[in-house]
Amino acid sequence: MGLLDKMGVLLIGLGLVMYAVSAGADFGGGLWTAAASGPRAGRQREALFQAIGHVWETNHVWLVYIIVVLFTCFPRGFEALSISLLYPLVFSLVGINFRGAAFVFRHFGRHKDARLPGVEAVFSIASVLTPFFMGMAVSSIAGGRIRVANALIAGGGPSNLILSGPIAPQWAASDWITPFTLTGGLIGLSICAYITPIYMTARTEGGLQEDFRRRAIAGALALGFLTSIEVVVSRFDARLFFEGFVRPLPILFAGLAVSCGCFTLALLLRRIYSAARWLADFTVAFTIAGFAAALYPYMLIGQLSFAQAAAGRATLLAVMITLPVGAALLVPSLFLLYRTFALNPFSGRPEKEIFPS
Amino acid sequence: MMRNLLFARALMGISLGFHIVYVAFGIGFPLLLMISELLALKTADGLYHRLARSWTRPMTVLFAIGAVSGTIISFELGVLWPRFMGFSGPMIGLPFWLEGFAFFIEAIFIGLYIYGGDRLSGRALLLCTVPVVIASAASAVFVISANGWMNSPAGFTLANGSAVDVGPWRALANKAWAHEALHGTLATYAASSFAIAGVYAFRLLKRGDGEKPLYRLGLSLSLAVGAIFVPLMFVTGDYAATWVAREQPAKLAAMETLPETTRGAPMVIGGGLDRTTNRVRYGLPVPGMLSLLAFHDPDARVLGLDAFPPALRPDANKVHPLFDLMVFSFFVMLVPSLWFWTARWRKKDVFSMRPLLALIVIASPFGLLAQEAGWMVTEFGRQPWIAYGVMNVSNGVTPRQVEWVLVLFVLVYAALTAGLLRLLLARTKNPPPGSSAKGAPREEDMR
Numbered sequence: 105m106g107l108l109d110k111m112g113v114l115l116i117g118l119g120l121v122m123y124a125v126s127a128g129a130d131f132g133g134g135l136w137t138a139a140a141s142g143p144r145a146g147r148q149r150e151a152l153f154q155a156i157g158h159v160w161e162t163n164h165v166w167l168v169y170i171i172v173v174l175f176t177c178f179p180r181g182f183e184a185l186s187i188s189l190l191y192p193l194v195f196s197l198v199g200i201n202f203r204g205a206a207f208v209f210r211h212f213g214r215h216k217d218a219r220l221p222g223v224e225a226v227f228s229i230a231s232v233l234t235p236f237f238m239g240m241a242v243s244s245i246a247g248g249r250i251r252v253a254n255a256l257i258a259g260g261g262p263s264n265l266i267l268s269g270p271i272a273p274q275w276a277a278s279d280w281i282t283p284f285t286l287t288g289g290l291i292g293l294s295i296c297a298y299i300t301p302i303y304m305t306a307r308t309e310g311g312l313q314e315d316f317r318r319r320a321i322a323g324a325l326a327l328g329f330l331t332s333i334e335v336v337v338s339r340f341d342a343r344l345f346f347e348g349f350v351r352p353l354p355i356l357f358a359g360l361a362v363s364c365g366c367f368t369l370a371l372l373l374r375r376i377y378s379a380a381r382w383l384a385d386f387t388v389a390f391t392i393a394g395f396a397a398a399l400y401p402y403m404l405i406g407q408l409s410f411a412q413a414a415a416g417r418a419t420l421l422a423v424m425i426t427l428p429v430g431a432a433l434l435v436p437s438l439f440l441l442y443r444t445f446a447l448n449p450f451s452g453r454p455e456k457e458i459f460p461s
Numbered sequence: 462m463m464r465n466l467l468f469a470r471a472l473m474g475i476s477l478g479f480h481i482v483y484v485a486f487g488i489g490f491p492l493l494l495m496i497s498e499l500l501a502l503k504t505a506d507g508l509y510h511r512l513a514r515s516w517t518r519p520m521t522v523l524f525a526i527g528a529v530s531g532t533i534i535s536f537e538l539g540v541l542w543p544r545f546m547g548f549s550g551p552m553i554g555l556p557f558w559l560e561g562f563a564f565f566i567e568a569i570f571i572g573l574y575i576y577g578g579d580r581l582s583g584r585a586l587l588l589c590t591v592p593v594v595i596a597s598a599a600s601a602v603f604v605i606s607a608n609g610w611m612n613s614p615a616g617f618t619l620a621n622g623s624a625v626d627v628g629p630w631r632a633l634a635n636k637a638w639a640h641e642a643l644h645g646t647l648a649t650y651a652a653s654s655f656a657i658a659g660v661y662a663f664r665l666l667k668r669g670d671g672e673k674p675l676y677r678l679g680l681s682l683s684l685a686v687g688a689i690f691v692p693l694m695f696v697t698g699d700y701a702a703t704w705v706a707r708e709q710p711a712k713l714a715a716m717e718t719l720p721e722t723t724r725g726a727p728m729v730i731g732g733g734l735d736r737t738t739n740r741v742r743y744g745l746p747v748p749g750m751l752s753l754l755a756f757h758d759p760d761a762r763v764l765g766l767d768a769f770p771p772a773l774r775p776d777a778n779k780v781h782p783l784f785d786l787m788v789f790s791f792f793v794m795l796v797p798s799l800w801f802w803t804a805r806w807r808k809k810d811v812f813s814m815r816p817l818l819a820l821i822v823i824a825s826p827f828g829l830l831a832q833e834a835g836w837m838v839t840e841f842g843r844q845p846w847i848a849y850g851v852m853n854v855s856n857g858v859t860p861r862q863v864e865w866v867l868v869l870f871v872l873v874y875a876a877l878t879a880g881l882l883r884l885l886l887a888r889t890k891n892p893p894p895g896s897s898a899k900g901a902p903r904e905e906d907m908r
Contacts, residue, residue, distance in 0.1 A: 164532050165568065169561055171535045175546045176554025183547030186539030190861050197536045198873055204529035205877045208522055209884055223880070415551035415627070422555050422629040430562035437569045437592070444577060 108420035109411050112177035115423075116170060117396050120242075121389045123166035124295055128388070130163055132300025134203065134231020135293070136319060137224070147312055152300070153210070155307060164200065177420055181403040181413030188250040188404075192241035192280050199234030202226050232293065239292020240285045243334075246345040246399050247288075249279040252407040284342040287334045294330050295388055298323030302368070302384040305377040317372055320380075324369050324387075328362070331391060344406045349398035357397055361390035469541040469858050472867040474840070476534050479874060481836060482829055483527035487567075488597040488646070489653025490520040493686060494574070495590035500682075502583055510583065512678050517575050524571060526881075528564075540866070545847050545857030548624060552616050552632035553607040560603035567596035601646040608645075609637035612839065613708060614848045636708065640701040641839070647697055648835065651690040652828030655794055658683040659825020662818040677812050681805075684821070687828075688798040694791055694831075699754070705842075706755035709849065710764040711773065712842035715780035717751050718744065719765040726751040726763035731785060734777045739767075772845065779841045783834040790831035797821045 133152045140148040175182040186193070206227035244250065301319035308316055335358075338346040348354065364387040371380040403410045414420065494513050501509035535557075538546050573581070574589040581589070610616075616632025617624040661680035665673065706713045713719075718729050720739045728751040732744020749759035756763070766774050797820045804811045811817060843849055847857040 164528065165561070165565060168532055168535045168564075171539065172554060172557045172561055175539065175550035176558055179547045179550030179554070182539055182550060183543040186543035186546070187859055187861060190540060190859070190863075190866075193536060193540055194866050194869070197533060197540075198869065200532060201529060201873055201877070204525065204532075205880065208525050209880050415554070416625075418627050419551040419554065419629045423558055426555075426559060426562075430559070434562060434565055434569075437566055441569050441573055444573060444580060 106411075106417075108417060108424060109177075109414045111424055112173065112414065112420055113396075113400070113410050115173045115177070115427075117393065119166050119170040119173060120392050120396075123163070123170065124388050124392060125299055125385045126166060127163040128235065128296045129299045129303055131203075131231045131235045131293075132296035132298075132323075134228045135297055136300055136304075138228035138232065139319075142315060144312055144315055148315055151304060151308055151312060155304060164204070167200075173423070176423060177415055178403060178410060178413040179415055181408055181410070184250075184252055184404055184408055184413070185245065189241050189244055189280060192237045192244065195237040196234050196241065199230045199237065201230075203230035203234060206230060231296075235292040235296050236289040237292075238289075239295075240280055240289040242292070242395075243285045243288025244280045245403070246338075246348075246395070246405045247280070247282050247284045247342050248344045248405050249282060250404055250407065252404060282341055283337050284334070284345070287330060287337050291327070291330045291334060291391075294323060294327040295391070298327045299384055299388065302372070302377075302381050305372075306381055313377075317375065317377075320384075321369060321372050324365055324372070324384075327387070327391070328365050331358075331361070342405075345398055348400070348402075348405070349394075351398070354394050354398040357390050357394035361387055361394055364390055463855075465862060465864065466855050466858050468864045468867045470854065472863065472870055473534075473537055473541055474837075475867075475870065475874065476530065476537055477836070478833055480527065480530040480534055481832060483523050483530060484601070485649040485653045485829060485832060486520065486523040486656075487527045488601055488649040489657070489686075490516055490523070491567075491571075491590060491593040491597050492650060493654065493657065493682060494520070495587070495594050496686070497682060498583070498587040498590055502587055508674060508678055512675055512682070514578060515675065515679075517578075520571070521575060524568075528568075531564075541859055541863060542847070542857045543859050545852065548852060548857075549610070549614075549848060551624070551627050552614070552629060553610050555629040555633050556603040556606040556610075560600050563596040563599040563603060567593050567600065570596070598646055601649060602642045605642040605645045606633050606635065606638045608839065609641045610635045611847060612641070612843055612849050613637035614851045619851065637704070640697070640704045644694070644697040644701045644835070647690055647693050648828075648832050651687060651694055651794065652832045654683045654687040654690065655828035656825050658687055659822050662821035662825070665812055666815065666818050666822065673812075680812070680821075684798060684801055687794065688802055691791065691794045691798055691828075698791075702755060703757070706763070709842070711766070711769045711775055712780070712838075713755060714764060714766045714768070715775040715777040715842050716784040716838060717763075718777045718781045719751065719763060720777075721765040721767050722762065723765060724752070724762045725749045725760045726755075726765075728754065729781075733781065734766075775842045775844045780838055783837045783841065787831045787834040787838060790827035790834070793824045793827045794831075797824045 133155060137149050137152050140146075140152075142148075171182075174185075203226075206223050209223050210227060298320065301316040301323060304316040305313055305320060335346070335349060338349065349358075364383050368380050368383040368387055371377070371383065399405060401409045401411065403413045494516060497509050497513035497516075500506070501513065570589045570592045574586060574593065577586065577589065610632055613636040614632075615635040616628040616630070618626045658680055661676045661683065664676045665680065702713070702716075705716070717726070718732065718734050718741050719726055720734060720741065725748065727746035727748045729741055729744035729746050732741050734740075735742045752761040752763055753759045755761065766777060797817065800817055801811055801821070804814065804817065845853050845855070847854040
């Protein structure tokens with residue numbers, strides 16, 4: 105496995121983490137809108153609505169980024185995943201579609217005083233289902249059910265003479281529905297449930313802040329519980345993943361995720377919100393790193409490694425060379441944006457914008 | 462299997478057709494914005510700034526929908542065409558990767574412009590529009606490179622059906638890129654400015670509606686941009702057609718319904734190919750015109766559909782009417798722009814000339830129609846290839862059943878379009894943006 109391949113894997117990992125913490129916060133907004141309760145339920149919804157306002161759907165840029173890196177740097181893996189994960193991918197896509205539209209319609213409709221019936225319900229349902237199916241899709245690649253027959257990666261290839269490509273994933277409709285992937289879906293959901301209220305504690309005060317604090321603690325416990333369960337489930341349902349997990353690096357990342365999570369809980373209990381937000385991001389980052397390290401060197405566990413799926417050297421090199429050039433344009437632009445509006449550079453949200461409780 | 466292919470193509474076509482409309486505005490609005498903010502600074506006329514700010518809300522909505530529909534397309538590339546992407550990813554991935562940077566920069570500066578209304582000076586707002594104009598055009602130019610590659614695959618050697626010796630930069634700079642990027646990107650300016658002009662002409666036609674000075678300015682500015690770009694469509698279209706004549710003769714033959722290889726080939730307006738007799742029926746032939754346009758020589762030999770095996774012929778009865786629609790749209794847009802600007806030049810009050818305004822309203826969707834038609838000419842004209850001369854569409858499609866995905870997405874798109882129309886047609890109760898005290902709209906206006 106060459107250095108360029110490894111850099112490609114890092115690019116995907118970075119994309120996953122950024123997507124989880126940025127879009128995850130948006131999905132969580134929909135989730136907690138649906139689960140708003142107590143005497144301040146209306147104000148919870150309003151604060152969540154306002155909080156998403158500033159970034160609309162730009163966070164999905166990270167998803168497109170992941171897809172582009174996948175098909176550019178690991179085209180054969182992208183091919184295999186696209187074929188075998190048809191159902192969860194399409195369901196996520198429908199969810200993204202409805203969520204994005206419902207979000208725009210809500211803002212637009214509010215401005216025009218013309219509300220679409222059911223738009224908030226659509227927004228909430230789509231916000232819950234999308235991360236669930238995405239969690240299932242991501243955990244499917246480690247579930248061990250997807251098989252790639254005839255994995256002659258180097259030879260063969262599509263042309264008019266050869267009808268089938270070199271990779272022939274074999275699938276059954278239920279490949280992606282296992283105890284392991286269902287737990288994975290719930291983990292996807294709990295990441296969103298955990299991230300959003302922590303962001304919200306920094307943006308609210310008084311009773312509303314207490315509401316979000318309690319929700320953040322619930323989300324943290326849910327995430328910790330589900331990820332622990334997933335390890336146990338994998339022992340029986342995803343053996344290869346379990347074997348990959350009980351290695352030094354995945355255990356280290358898992359340990360870091362647990363430490364960050366516990367530390368976040370402690371900060372929430374002591375009502376120290378500004379640092380909790382950063383630690384929450386790191387909790388999610390280490391959770392994903394632990395998963396990726398357990399999967400590595402496979403892209404599709406037990407079937408297809410990243411090295412086998414990778415594009416040629418020239419393509420990987422072109423991506424790695426243009427990355428700093430693009431970054432040199434992007435970073436100052438982002439800096440300008442964040443300085444102008446005093447945004448948190450990690451979440452893209454305002455540092456301080458208090459909603460009255 | 463053929464049915465599955467048809468469904469996959471239909472879904473991809475619907476998604477791209479949807480996306481193209483929104484992207485046209487995503488590229489076109491920034492240019493109008495930049496011109497308007499520049500004139501606002503130069504003339505110190507507050508109306509220009511108000512005009513620019515009045516576009517922020519529709520621009521945001523259209524940009525957001527464009528971004529979401531773009532996300533859908535990136536998914537569909539894999540879900541519908543995994544075989545194609547597995548083969549071509551290392552070649553066409555690079556332009557998508559570069560487009561990502563351009564899109565990000567566009568999003569950042571659109572955000573700065575929209576939310577910075579209260580915090581930034583007029584000069585700073587103008588400076589924000591410049592990267593948006595450049596990045597949005599660059600996005601289009603990069604993405605079109607991928608389509609160019611499908612028409613003129615480059616940057617690899619085929620060995621045993623596998624791509625070896627891959628050069629992503631050679632793939633990026635494929636031979637179809639220049640003419641497609643030029644024609645396709647400029648088309649978005651013509652299409653969006655005409656659609657916007659139509660909205661203002663419609664508002665001016667309605668008597669007793671307020672904000673007349675704003676509508677007049679909006680109409681003048683959008684038609685000025687339209688009048689510049691519509692003639693450019695003809696020039697770049699000629700460049701594209703001569704390239705197609707040289708490199709993709711089967712596509713040209715389908716565009717012009719030329720059944721047999723002919724010297725001094727005629728250009729046929731309208732009509733269609735009768736499959737039983739292999740003759741063109743009902744069309745109006747202009748002798749020698751096709752040879753003249755394609756090779757700049759009235760006696761030049763033009764390859765007809767008979768020069769290609771039946772399995773490799775694009776369907777002339779799809780490609781030709783769409784090509785005619787594109788050319789027809791050009792004239793539909795040319796007439797009102799010429800009329801408008803000659804009448805203004807003669808110092809007539811163009812804004813009360815109702816037939817002219819009505820004609821602008823009628824012409825307004827034709828830029829978008831031409832854009833869709835032109836894109837479909839490229840796509841249908843390339844059939845049966847997904848990568849010209851290298852890979853068939855049927856070899857690129859997913860082996861899984863995707864009929865249900867198409868049905869699902871038709872329902873999704875229908876629901877979204879219904880919702881969008883309902884909101885767009887609802888009348889605004891709030892004051893128009895830009896009417897707040899400082900001349901800059903409040904932040905809520907843009908949401």
